[in-house]
Amino acid sequence: MNEDGQKALRRMLYLPVSGKFLIALIGASAWMGFSIWAAGPWLADLQFHVGPAVAIFLVYGIAIIPGFMNAFLAISLVLDKRPPHRTLSVYPPISILVAAYNEEASIEETLVSIGHQKYPGELQVIVINDGSTDGTSLVVQRNQDRYPWLTFVDLKKNGGKARALNIGLKEVLHDLVITVDADSFLYRGALTNIVERYEADPPNTRAVAGKILVRNSRQNWITRCQEWDYFHGISAIKRVQSLFQGTLVAQGAFSVYDRAALAEVGGWPECVGEDIVLTWALLKAGYRVGHCEDACLFTNVPSTLKQLVKQRQRWARGMTEAFIKHPGILLKSRLSTFFVYWNLLFPWLDLAFTFGFIPGLILAFFGYYWIVGLMTLALLPAAFALSLLMFSIERRMFKKTGLVVRKNVQGFFVYVLLYSLILQPASILGYLDELFRKPKSWGTK
Secondary structure, three states, X not given: OXXXXXXXXXXXXXXXXXXXXXXXXXXXHHHHHHHHHHOHHHHHHHHHHHOHHHXXXXXXXXXXXXXXXXXXXXXXXXXXXXXXXXXXXXXXXEEEEEEEOOOOOOHHHHHHHHHOOOOOOOEEEEEEEEOOOOOHHHHHHHHOOOOOOEEEEEEOOOOOHHHHHHHHHOOOOOOEEEEEOOOEEEOOOHHHHHHHHHHHOOOOEEEEEEEEEEOOOOOOHHHHHHHHHHHHHHHHHHHHHHHOOOOOOOOOOEEEEEHHHHHHOOOOOOOOOHHHHHHHHHHHOOOEEEEEEEEEEEEOOOOOHHHHHHHHHHHHHHHHHHHHHOHHHHXXXXXXXXXXXXXXXXXXXXXXXXXXXXXXXHHHHOOOOOOOOHHHHXXXXXXXXXXXXXHHHHHHHHHHHOOOOOOOHHHHHHHHHOHHHHHHHHHHHHHHHHHOOOOOOOOOO
């Protein structure tokens, strides 16, 4: 078959995004219907012990709704055949914002990684020192002679990450703005790849989230299990959300934005989850937010249990802030709104897991299988199949970019067996933080 014939065949076989969404929705709904039928005896038995309302709350929160979400995710991943980004004839100039607070130990390596990118277009890097009390400013100033593209903004008083980024935005010279965390390391080709993806995505795209991976994964069991979370779960969710026209978080750690769109929505809001609230503002304005799966940045993740819980509290609180600041997004008629409603269910799922599944595990040890029993075990093969699918997709991406999947067996088992026991209770703490208006602090993650 000649080239014209191949192109014609591809056009015939092309399935529009709306068609993929419909297939995923029908398939996930069918799985949910089967799950409701299969869970009938479990639900009836649990009602006998806790009453119908609590039983429905627990069974649907622990199994039925997560099962629907996992099925939708799996089908969508199978259908996701995004076109590759291609080399540009001319690369647009870019401005990079690096907000730093007490990053003396890591900021120089971040600048080195930017220098090693060899981005083919004009480059401007703006480091905003947000009132650090260590030697961050001295390290940056020492590197200004080394890197002619480096601009330094030294704020004497700490005012928060959003304020620092907005001040840096005033110094931006170019139309594409990229944010990079001050304790991160850009993998080779990251800047080129994310700009190529931005240019290749649909015309209404105004932001693209890069891929975040764990830099300090070998430190201890906490960082090892997070390596799987970033490589496995977070990447898959962003990929699917991007497929359906709206990644819900263009994370501040590494994303590219259109400067005019940033100005239109008022820049970064001063809140705990400034990146998610900004992303939702872009979505509410009618823009698309994409994801570049091969623009990789390695970042340091929390290395203690306390730090991890605090991080996930902030993430949950950020989601709550986004709903409070942008309730109108729920009325936007677009595919990405589906995932916004999806997020509305998270407090229910977190409560059911924390106050149902965890106590159910304890009861099961004593021979009471009201909540955790054979039905729960029946969900494991489906969860394993989804994990295998996500792993195979991400491994292909790693091979394409020259990365190797590390044999992190300990981290995998902690991720599978214990991770949710930490994260979902932490999310509840985050919801409570926002409910009771607890003070907000500077956080980069």
